[in-house]
Amino acid sequence: MAQSSSPPFVRIGTRGSPLALWQAHETQKRLAAAHGVPLEAIAITIIKTSGDIIQDRPLAEVGGKGLFTKEIEQALFDNAVDLAVHSSKDMETNLPDGLVLTACLPREDVRDAFICKRATTLAELPAGAVVGTASLRRGAMVKRLRPDIEVVSIRGNVDTRLRKVESGEVDATLLAYAGLKRLGLADKATSLFDIAVFLPAVGQGAVGIECRADDTRTRDILAAIDDGVTRTALTAERAFLRALDGSCRTPIAGHATVSGDRLSLRGLIVKTDGSVAHETSREGAAADAAALGDDAGRELKARGGPDFFAHG
Numbered sequence: 001m002a003q004s005s006s007p008p009f010v011r012i013g014t015r016g017s018p019l020a021l022w023q024a025h026e027t028q029k030r031l032a033a034a035h036g037v038p039l040e041a042i043a044i045t046i047i048k049t050s051g052d053i054i055q056d057r058p059l060a061e062v063g064g065k066g067l068f069t070k071e072i073e074q075a076l077f078d079n080a081v082d083l084a085v086h087s088s089k090d091m092e093t094n095l096p097d098g099l100v101l102t103a104c105l106p107r108e109d110v111r112d113a114f115i116c117k118r119a120t121t122l123a124e125l126p127a128g129a130v131v132g133t134a135s136l137r138r139g140a141m142v143k144r145l146r147p148d149i150e151v152v153s154i155r156g157n158v159d160t161r162l163r164k165v166e167s168g169e170v171d172a173t174l175l176a177y178a179g180l181k182r183l184g185l186a187d188k189a190t191s192l193f194d195i196a197v198f199l200p201a202v203g204q205g206a207v208g209i210e211c212r213a214d215d216t217r218t219r220d221i222l223a224a225i226d227d228g229v230t231r232t233a234l235t236a237e238r239a240f241l242r243a244l245d246g247s248c249r250t251p252i253a254g255h256a257t258v259s260g261d262r263l264s265l266r267g268l269i270v271k272t273d274g275s276v277a278h279e280t281s282r283e284g285a286a287a288d289a290a291a292l293g294d295d296a297g298r299e300l301k302a303r304g305g306p307d308f309f310a311h312g
């Protein structure tokens with residue numbers, strides 16, 4: 001086929017992990033369909049981030065979430081790409097000035113999956129079993145439910161983590177069911193946690209699309225594929241996170257659902273060792289998503305006190 005020399009319709013920046021590529025291709029497909037352009041007209045540029053390069057240390061230690069987005073955001077500022085596709089869970093609470101989270105893809109299942117060869121559920125794991133996770137939230141919540149279980153830090157992409165369970169390096173791990181489904185690995189989930197007992201991370205299962213705030217052309221292009229329900233839920237969850245001002249060292253969980261013009265939000269903070277947790281919820285108008293999230297976050301911040309955040 002002859003290569004067209006015309007510039008692309010729009011340019012996507014993404015990480016190169018299998019999950020990131022799924023997200024970028026899904027965005028590409030939806031944009032092509034919405035605007036009646038061929039897939040090839042939507043360029044995908046893979047950008048390596050510090051988070052991809054540093055694999056041997058826990059994320060919280062090396063500087064947290066921004067590690068997976070910084071280089072891609074720089075490409076936006078440099079006008080090398082027009083939009084960046086992220087797992088919204090990995091997006092910084094406060095985006096750099098000049099960038100906005102403009103659109104979301106429809107949210108996938110938000111639940112955490114339990115992956116284990118020795119037991120069907122966390123409750124059935126024998127005392128002293130080892131759970132490997134890179135997530136402070138998952139580790140803290142496992143400790144809260146099962147103080148007798150040992151939590152160790154493991155990193156790497158989804159495949160690496162699954163292999164560590166397969167090889168017996170750890171007895172079990174927890175992964176976002178959304179990621180497993182998107183990678184065609186849903187059958188790797190031994191069971192799923194009920195969100196009533198295991199609250200997901202803010203943004204879990206939602207793909208967020210970021211662009212330059214002043215780039216009205218790209219914003220218009222993205223409006224055609226935006227899932228408003230997901231974006232409203234994310235607005236509440238991210239306002240909750242922002243109000244808590246949590247560093248990456250504070251285990252925080254938050255989840256909002258939108259039904260018609262109503263929004264429900266649950267939020268939780270928990271000590272890393274699982275010893276203390278504070279939970280709250282809000283119900284209100286979906287139009288007040290940001291205020292509801294902010295209010296819930298402020299409440300938990302006050303209840304936890306400075307001590308809570310200082311010690312994680």
Ligand SMILES: NCc1[nH]cc(CCC(=O)O)c1CC(=O)O
Nearest residue numbers: 087089175176178179204205206
């Ligand atoms: N931190 C890595 C990450 N970022 C998003 C997902 C899963 C997909 C999603 O939540 O959208 C994962 C893997 C995991 O937590 O198992």
